[in-house]
Amino acid sequence: MNKLYYLLIIFVVISCAPNKIEADLLVKNAKVYTVNSLFDTAKAFVVKDGKILEVGIKPELELKYKFKDVYDANGMTIVPGLIDAHAHLFGLGMTQQQVNLVGTKSYQEVLDKVIAFQKEKNAAYIIGRGWDQNDWDIKEFPTKVELDSLFPDTPVSLRRVDGHAMIVNSKALELAGITSETKMSGGEVILRDGKPTGLLVDSPMKLVGETFPEMTLEAAIRVLKDAETICLENGLTTVNDAGADKMVIELIDSLQQAGGMSLRLYSMVSNSEENLDYFLNKGIIKTDRLNVRSVKVYGDGALGSRGAAMRKPYSDQPGQFGAMITTEAELKELAKRIATAGYQMNTHAIGDSANISVLRVYDEVLKNETDPRWKVEHAQIVTPSDVALFSEKILPSVQPTHATSDMYWAEDRIGSERIKGAYSYKTLLNESGIVVLGTDFPVEQVNPMFTFYAAVARKDLEHYPEEGFRKEEGLTREETLKGMTIWAAYSNFEENEKGSIEVGKFADFTVLDRDIMTIEVDSIPTTKVLATFINGKKVFSSSN
Structure with missing residues (x-):
């Protein structure tokens, strides 16, 4: 009775008002996780000029405002627009133009896919990505023997899924000028009997990339638009692009300025002299859709290719330590330059040696900085005693599906002791106060529901292992949603404009077909995105 009386009073008061307030959109009949400071839920909200005008319950909003449009969520769940805090947008788009080798179960399957691709495309240079020898029955790195036989006159370059190793044929080696004498710090040309096998790890791959055919402007636009479409279909409204060159950022x-791209980007500038000279001198670039204020640096390589820099040899390959792509001395000089320019430094660190090098440099350079929010990207294997160096100044940016992709072989690679400091997301959260979540796509799949599931359940998509991989390092659902929204926004210095559904923030939100905060945990990966909104405009709908 009291509730009815209250609603009648609201109706009388508001209906007596001379004019309703004009607004662009009413979102109603939803379960809205606002992700505000109290983690409140709501049923409806109002959008005007691309921003949230009011959050509340449906009756009072419908009486107060006059709407141009209404979105009825029909009881579905709405969360703030999802942010992928570590990804490679251009790389994702490129996978749509090249040989997609993700999920291949043998080197023969890789070769079959390359043959089929070339029959269709007749490419002058065959480029592909996605193989992972850890998924094969014979878990050995491939060689160029078969590629030479199949394609003696056409260069072939096939990147490993993590982007830190590459198998190429003799023609590609010839074009790149790579021989048995080629030596480069931060990587290796793998030899057998004194001759290149065709396998390259980290830095020598750059020599091959420099021989790729030049991309036209039209092709580059197609790459970005293809990637954007995939992101919007998966409910992403902001992507942290972990390493982009000047050309891509300006494109x-x-x-975005011409209205040809809706997706918001937090672009980390790739660490090159050309890029640093341009952006660090230019200063922070900020629009409503683009934020350029950070530099992406590679500390070391990847665990899967044994390029991650380790303090002690790999457990499954004595004598192999991995390698630093950027030495600690070089990291320090870079850090000083980046800090002086007022930029954020985001450094890829997989191995325990790389992580301590990055943490030591950050700790020293940031002593007098008040709010730097520098990030360690991946923070994958951290010696437990080193975790204390994370703080509100030094944030972990991690990718939960890396844990569930690597769990089958990671302990064999680094041993039972070092695994205790690996993929330790709860420990990192407890130390720094936030943990930032992403996918590293196209290394992993784009779908953020897989990220959510891996963070909470610590299982793969087959729900293995039953009790979860190192389950004590799992996150709660609330922590996970924050890591994909407000904490990711905070790490980008954007917490006042996005990351939650609150008055004054961008009307970026994602509509889901079920409540990921309450459903049975193993059903989380099958959650579908029904719609994606940016600035209150629908940029994707599953009904289209």
Whole structure:
């Protein structure tokens, strides 16, 4: 009775008002996880000029405002627009133009896919990505023997799934000028009997990349648009692009300014002299859709290719330590330059040696900085005693599906002691106060529901292992949603404009077909995105 009386009073008061307030959109009949400071839920909210105008319950909002449009969620769940805090947008788009080798179960399957691709495309240079020898019955790195036989006159370059190893044929080696005498710090040309096998790890791959055919402007736009489509279909409204060159960043900006790209980007500038000279001198670049204020640096390589820099040899390959792509001395000089420019430094660190090098440099350089929010990207294997160096100044940016992709072989690679400091997301959260979540796509799948499931359940998509991989390092659902929204926004210095559904923030939100905060945990990966909104405009709908 009291509730009815209250609603009648609201109706009388508001209906007596001379004019309703004009607004663009009412979102109603939803279970809205606002992800505000109290983690409140709501049923409806109002959008005007691309921003949240009011959050509340449906009756009072419908009486107060006059709407141009209404979105009825029909009881579905709405969360703030999802943010992928570590990904490679251009790389994702490129996978749509090249040989997709993700999920191949043998080297023969890789070869079959390359043959089929070439029959269709007749490419002058065959480029592919996605193989992972850890998924094969014979878990050995491939060689160029078969590629030479199949493609003696056409260069072939096939990147490993993590992007830190590459198998190429003799023609590609010839074009790149790579021989048995080629030596580069931060990587290796793998030899057998004194001759290149065709396998390259980290830095020598750059020599091959420099021989790729030049991309046209039209092709580059197609790559970005293809990637954007995939992101929007998966409910992403912001992507942290972990390493982009000047050309790509400027192309993204021009597309966004012309209305040809809706997706918001937090672009980390790739660490090269050309990029640093341009952006660090130019200063922070900030629009409503683009934020350029950070530099992406590679500390070491990847665990899967044994390129991650380890303090002690790999357990499954004595004598192999991995390698630093950027030495600690070089990291320190870079850090000083980046800090002086007012930029954020985000450094890839997989191995325990790389992580302590990055942490030591950050700790020293940031002593007098008040709010740097520098990130360790991946923070994958951290010696437990080193975790204390994470703080509100030094944030972990991790990818939960890396844990569930690597769990089958990671302990064999680094041993039972070092695994205790690996993929330790709860420990990192407890130390720094936040943990930032992403996918590293196209290394992993784009789907953020897989990220959510891996973080909470610590299982793969087959629900293995039953009790979860190192389950004590799992996150709660609330922590996980924060890591994909407000904490990711905070790490980008954007917490006042996105990351939650609150008054004054961008009307970026994602509509899901079920409540990921309450459903049975193993059903989380099958959650579907029904719609994606950016600035209150529907940029994807599953009904289209």
